Amino acid sequence: MLNFSFYNPTNIVFGKDQINNLDSLVPKNAKILITYGGGSVMDGTKFIAIASVADDYMGRESELLKFGFNPIPVEGAIPFGTVVTLPATGSEMNNGAVVTNEIDKLPIFSKFTFPKFSILDPTLTYTLPATQVANGVVDTFIHTVEQYVTYPVNAGFQDRTAEGILQTLIEVGKETIENPTNYDARANLVWCATMALNGLIGSGVPQDWTTHMIGHEMTALFGLDHAKTLAVVQPAIWKVRKSAKQEKLLQYAERVWNIKDGSEDEKIDRAILKTEGFFHSLGIKTKLSDYNIGEDGIQKIINSLEKHGMTALSESREVTLEVSEEILRKAL
Ligand code: ZN
Numbered sequence: 001m002l003n004f005s006f007y008n009p010t011n012i013v014f015g016k017d018q019i020n021n022l023d024s025l026v027p028k029n030a031k032i033l034i035t036y037g038g039g040s041v042m043d044g045t046k047f048i049a050i051a052s053v054a055d056d057y058m059g060r061e062s063e064l065l066k067f068g069f070n071p072i073p074v075e076g077a078i079p080f081g082t083v084v085t086l087p088a089t090g091s092e093m094n095n096g097a098v099v100t101n102e103i104d105k106l107p108i109f110s111k112f113t114f115p116k117f118s119i120l121d122p123t124l125t126y127t128l129p130a131t132q133v134a135n136g137v138v139d140t141f142i143h144t145v146e147q148y149v150t151y152p153v154n155a156g157f158q159d160r161t162a163e164g165i166l167q168t169l170i171e172v173g174k175e176t177i178e179n180p181t182n183y184d185a186r187a188n189l190v191w192c193a194t195m196a197l198n199g200l201i202g203s204g205v206p207q208d209w210t211t212h213m214i215g216h217e218m219t220a221l222f223g224l225d226h227a228k229t230l231a232v233v234q235p236a237i238w239k240v241r242k243s244a245k246q247e248k249l250l251q252y253a254e255r256v257w258n259i260k261d262g263s264e265d266e267k268i269d270r271a272i273l274k275t276e277g278f279f280h281s282l283g284i285k286t287k288l289s290d291y292n293i294g295e296d297g298i299q300k301i302i303n304s305l306e307k308h309g310m311t312a313l314s315e316s317r318e319v320t321l322e323v324s325e326e327i328l329r330k331a332l
Contacts, residue, residue, distance in 0.1 A: 001155045004203040010093045011117040014191065016183070018121050025081060025117045033078075038132075039089030042082050043097035046113040049077035077112035083119045086128060087190040088136035088227070090143060090197025092118035100220060107216075120194065122186040130177050134282040135227035136193060137173040141166060141278075142211055142230040143196040149238070149248045150206040150315040159251070162201045165192045166256045174281055206315040210237055213313055214324060217304040224291055231279040231286050236331035238272050240323065244316065288331045298328045 013021055026032065035045045053076045082092045091097065095113040125133075148162035168188050176185040195201070215229035238249060246264070253259040253271035262270065276286045288297065302325050305311065313319035319327075 001153055001158075001204040002206070006199055006203045007111075008093065008114065008199050010115050010198075012093060012120060012194070013117060014120045015187075016121060016123055018119050019083065019124070022083075022119065025119075036085075038086035039091055040098075042084075042089065042091035042115075043099055045080055045082070046077070046091070046095075046097040046110075047099045047108065049080050049113060050074055050108075050110055052078050074110045074112060077110065079116050081117040081119070082115045083121075083124065084190065084194075085124055086132060086136060087120075087122075087125055087186075087193035088132075088139040090140075090194055092120065093194050093198035096197075098216065118194075120190050122183060122190045125186060125190065126180050128180070130180075131225075131283070133177050133180065133189075134173075134284055135225050137169055137177070137189060137282055138227040138231050138279055138284055140189070140193040140196045141169050142227070142234055144169075144201065145234065145252070146209050146211060147202040147205060147207050149245055149252055150208050151245070152247050152251070153205055155205045158201045158203065158205050161195075163252075163255050165196050165201070166252075168192050170256075170278060173278070177282060208313075208315040210313040210319050210324075210327075213310045214301065214305065214327070217301045217308070217310075218293075221300050221304060222291065222293060222297065228284060228291070231284045232288055232291075232331050233327065235272050235276050235286055236327045238268075238275075239330050240327045241314070241319075242268060244314075244318070286331075288328065294332070298325060298332075301328060 011025070013025070033048075035041050035048070054074070084092045092115060095111060096107060096109050097113065098107050128136075144162050144165045148159065148166075152159075169192055172185040172188045175182060176189050180186065211230050211233045214233045215226060218224050218229040218232075219226055238245065242249065242265075246268070249268045249271065250264055253267040257271050257274045259267045259270050259274075261267075279286055285291070288294070302321055305324055306321055310324075311321055313324070
């Protein structure tokens with residue numbers, strides 16, 4: 001296991017009618033600003049919370065958007081809490097955010113942007129459109145594999161927990177889309193989404209966020225839903241980087257999909273097919289051509305990756321622009 005520091009101060013208040021406890025979570029004399037919509041709103045709120053206390057914020061939005069890569073000093077943030085209405089991003093229990101201005105979609109992080117509390121009432125998500133629920137299942141799935149399908153470091157707890165999240169998503173994914181008021185199915189999705197990206201399964205293990213970095217460019221360029229970009233990119237990455245990820249892909253095949261027969265290669269190929277089949281069963285497509293993106297589009301994505309310095313991605317930094325291009329061609 002790799003060395004790590006794990007810190008997560010967010011108070012999670014989970015379950016039916018827990019919204020009634022909001023009174024006890026917000027100081028009586030607090031002045032309140034409310035923002036509303038879903039996962040992106042939680043992220044936007046983090047940006048507002050930092051930007052509001054930055055000294056000379058006016059006119060420096062683009063600089064502020066570079067917090068994650070080329071940070072300007074962040075001295076604090078307005079305290080905030082969240083009420084989750086869309087299970088997907090995990091933003092309710094982490095300090096990260098992805099923020100988009102007119103042209104860029106970039107991640108930001110700060111030690112000040114953990115929510116003070118998050119209320120997770122699964123019944124508040126019942127009215128989401130089916131496509132948003134499907135997106136949430138896929139986003140959560142990809143967050144998990146990006147911290148799991150890398151290379152082994154004998155992190156037994158993290159691996160088993162990641163596998164538990166993936167198997168739970170496979171069990172409840174279709175059910176919670178088709179029967180949105182099945183409380184147990186939805187509660188499991190909500191908790192999986194939070195646990196997939198609160199730092200726990202990512203502690204002490206290598207991580208590979210290639211899928212998200214390429215996907216962000218696709219959303220910014222073509223307006224595709226975040227999760228829909230991920231479902232296109234992830235299987236293609238595994239096909240192109242099969243040998244680099246051989247051991248963990250094999251573990252994924254055997255432990256998550258219970259594939260026991262065949263050669264190592266066959267097991268991995270079947271696991272990738274099973275993954276694509278799972279996304280399809282949720283109504284999510286897995287090819288660029290499904291969204292009418294061809295060679296031209298690939299070149300635009302590569303240009304954006306270059307512009308944002310995304311030229312050495314993955315757990316080994318070996319995903320250069322050339323490899324990204326190969327991945328996107330595989331997804332055509
Ligand atoms: Zn995501």
